[in-house]
Amino acid sequence: MFTNARSLTAVLAAALVVLLAGAAHAQVYKIVDADGNVTYTDKPPVNGSEPMDLPELSVVETEPAEPLPGATEETAGAGDSELTPRELRRMYRDFAITRPAPEETFWGTANQVVIGWSTANPLMADMQVRLYLDDEPQPETRQTMVAMTLDRGAHTVRADLLDPRGRRITSSSPVTFYVRQGSRQINPGGSAAGGAW
Numbered sequence: 001m002f003t004n005a006r007s008l009t010a011v012l013a014a015a016l017v018v019l020l021a022g023a024a025h026a027q028v029y030k031i032v033d034a035d036g037n038v039t040y041t042d043k044p045p046v047n048g049s050e051p052m053d054l055p056e057l058s059v060v061e062t063e064p065a066e067p068l069p070g071a072t073e074e075t076a077g078a079g080d081s082e083l084t085p086r087e088l089r090r091m092y093r094d095f096a097i098t099r100p101a102p103e104e105t106f107w108g109t110a111n112q113v114v115i116g117w118s119t120a121n122p123l124m125a126d127m128q129v130r131l132y133l134d135d136e137p138q139p140e141t142r143q144t145m146v147a148m149t150l151d152r153g154a155h156t157v158r159a160d161l162l163d164p165r166g167r168r169i170t171s172s173s174p175v176t177f178y179v180r181q182g183s184r185q186i187n188p189g190g191s192a193a194g195g196a197w
Contacts, residue, residue, distance in 0.1 A: 028052050083124075088169045095119040095161050095170050099145065100177040107180050111152065116145040117159050117172065126164035133157050150179050 031039045099116035128140040158174040
């Protein structure tokens, strides 16, 4: 009937748990046959064996679970309906920096640059985006575009998408771009051929 000893042990353990759970209402008998197989039953065996004395089952009262630090009332009560980090990663797998374009150069913008990100799915409540400009974290935001005044030179931007608990769900690929400004000292005529960083 059973393919191996492990299956038999698992079945017997499950039966023991069921029998022990009802021990408060019924007697339990342990039967060992000639081959050493053990059986537990609530029916007295024919040989007149005495019932086993089982310890009383203990009940442990537990405290209600405390919400995680940083969890809002909304997320604390979400329960099973809250998406797992894996589900959120799948939902926002297209999260990316869309502005500036990779290797884009900004001329004559008074060093102003607009940084933007996007994803096909709208952000869920309390989700945030944290931009990193040259590896320096910027304030968290939900705005899809942020204007910044930057020094001339090469810059790198990337972003993390954070869930309502502040956990990183996914990160964008970094984008390198350049801010340049024309110089009248190098190009007094103002033609597009000259210029400096």
